[in-house]
Amino acid sequence: MSSFSSIIHFFLLSLPLLSISCLSLSQPPNTKPNPFILPIKKDPSTNLFYTSVGIGTPRKDFNLAIDLAGENLWYDCDTHYNSSSYIPIECGSKKCPDVACIGCNGPFKPGCTNNTCAANTINTLANFIFGGGLGQDFIFISQQKVSGLLSSCIDTDGFPSFTGNDSPLNGLPKITKGIIGLARSNLSLPTQLALKNELPPKFSLCLPSSNKQGFTNLLVGSIGKDPFQELYKFVQTTPLIVNPVSTGAVSVQGVPSIEYFIDVKAIKIDGKVVNLKPSLLSIDNKGNGGTKISTMSPFTELQRSVYKPFIRDFLKKASDRKLKKVESVAPFEACFESTNIENSLPRIDLVLQGGVQWSIYGNNLMVNVKKNVACLGFVDGGTEPRMSFAKASIVIGGHQLEDNLLVFDLNSSKLSFSSSLLVHNASCS
Numbered sequence: 001m002s003s004f005s006s007i008i009h010f011f012l013l014s015l016p017l018l019s020i021s022c023l024s025l026s027q028p029p030n031t032k033p034n035p036f037i038l039p040i041k042k043d044p045s046t047n048l049f050y051t052s053v054g055i056g057t058p059r060k061d062f063n064l065a066i067d068l069a070g071e072n073l074w075y076d077c078d079t080h081y082n083s084s085s086y087i088p089i090e091c092g093s094k095k096c097p098d099v100a101c102i103g104c105n106g107p108f109k110p111g112c113t114n115n116t117c118a119a120n121t122i123n124t125l126a127n128f129i130f131g132g133g134l135g136q137d138f139i140f141i142s143q144q145k146v147s148g149l150l151s152s153c154i155d156t157d158g159f160p161s162f163t164g165n166d167s168p169l170n171g172l173p174k175i176t177k178g179i180i181g182l183a184r185s186n187l188s189l190p191t192q193l194a195l196k197n198e199l200p201p202k203f204s205l206c207l208p209s210s211n212k213q214g215f216t217n218l219l220v221g222s223i224g225k226d227p228f229q230e231l232y233k234f235v236q237t238t239p240l241i242v243n244p245v246s247t248g249a250v251s252v253q254g255v256p257s258i259e260y261f262i263d264v265k266a267i268k269i270d271g272k273v274v275n276l277k278p279s280l281l282s283i284d285n286k287g288n289g290g291t292k293i294s295t296m297s298p299f300t301e302l303q304r305s306v307y308k309p310f311i312r313d314f315l316k317k318a319s320d321r322k323l324k325k326v327e328s329v330a331p332f333e334a335c336f337e338s339t340n341i342e343n344s345l346p347r348i349d350l351v352l353q354g355g356v357q358w359s360i361y362g363n364n365l366m367v368n369v370k371k372n373v374a375c376l377g378f379v380d381g382g383t384e385p386r387m388s389f390a391k392a393s394i395v396i397g398g399h400q401l402e403d404n405l406l407v408f409d410l411n412s413s414k415l416s417f418s419s420s421l422l423v424h425n426a427s428c429s
């Protein structure tokens, strides 16, 4: 990621040479912008997370699902939407990373423009891969109006077939109209904001376990008032791994994955290592395997050959601890009578590169599925990849991330994580 530092240094060095008229367009050199803070809410019916940003003129607020692996920000510019400040990015222009070009026969509006650079509109829960148009418009983030950010928009009314299960919005919380992508990509919001505002390419994420606690934050930049300041004493650090093979819906040969992987060396249950072939946990030459972090999977998914021994060992430890097993409740397998089990649950540790451990216990481990029944919140990820995605061995999902402070530092390629804050009587909110 050395490109970030060189670009920022170049900008700083060349600042004194800029003309006065140019200077007035940029931030005055001594006033650093406030961090960008986005509130995060949980959607109880999908168990996914979303935030809200304003877009365009007049400003319209969009709820957007949070996708850690999402390449860009995309929103639904449906028939009723228009914005007078929208600027489509022309095909072949410097800002256009794609070779594809789109056009439209209707009257001009976002989602209907000619000679426009195509942009991915990816929702991993949808049944198809969609393309939108790359454009630029005002985006309002925590009371700050930001210009010059690139996003993708797609008119979901534009094609009659975009309804129901075939919609680009399929599987997202009903209240959302798009996705905010946080991946390691040039078009992701943290990357664009950091570059534009001379902030370190770094963001923090702390997912709430329910909306009763209020909301938590997605934070880009770590200067000035940092709402997570109190929590940094709890964090440990592990390298973020780059999977050299592209793993997304649109795989490009020779281009590394933009998803966030960490190197899980072993899984321990109550201190005992689950017996797994080491090759099951590493990334192979097709990009399969490894451990990634996903906010689009509500629960941690283990590929079947990891899942089987894992569940067997967990049930054994649970039985040693005299937990009363009850009938499974799909999609979960290991379910127990839940009265007073908090202090008798086995503990799960992910042993990571650098000798640190990500400990999962209590609320991050179990899901209350009905009265007096709690299930281990891990699911069988099967054996087959979905669509053309490469398949990770472990996908750490939303439930296991709740009330864990995660700091993604893209420059040093490191993840800082807190394990459950609830242990410290702290939470994301």
Ligand SMILES: *[C@@H]1O[C@H](CO)[C@@H](O)[C@H](O)[C@H]1NC(C)=O
Binding pocket: 082, 083, 084, 107, 108, 109
């Ligand atoms: C959308 O807004 C633009 C700029 O204000 C205007 O030129 C255009 O006609 C509008 N499009 C529609 C479909 O109303």
Ligand SMILES: *[C@@H]1O[C@H](CO)[C@@H](O)[C@H](O)[C@H]1NC(C)=O
Binding pocket: 103, 104, 105, 106, 107, 108, 109, 112, 113, 114
């Ligand atoms: C795009 O170009 C076609 C053909 O020139 C034209 O009919 C159409 O009105 C244009 N659409 C827009 C949105 O400008």
Ligand SMILES: *[C@@H]1O[C@H](CO)[C@@H](O)[C@H](O)[C@H]1NC(C)=O
Binding pocket: 003, 097, 186
């Ligand atoms: C991202 O931006 C950098 C610097 O502008 C460029 O070198 C690189 O090719 C871009 N990556 C992609 C995947 O477009």
Ligand SMILES: *[C@@H]1O[C@H](CO)[C@@H](O)[C@H](O)[C@H]1NC(C)=O
Binding pocket: 004, 005, 008, 199, 200, 201, 411, 412
């Ligand atoms: C990126 O990291 C390098 C050292 O690893 C540091 O010198 C540089 O200042 C960092 N850049 C940013 C933008 O944080």
Ligand SMILES: *[C@@H]1O[C@H](CO)[C@@H](O)[C@H](O)[C@H]1NC(C)=O
Binding pocket: 423, 424, 425
């Ligand atoms: C957390 O709070 C509970 C009840 O308020 C208290 O019993 C416990 O000792 C606290 N734990 C820590 C780690 O501070």
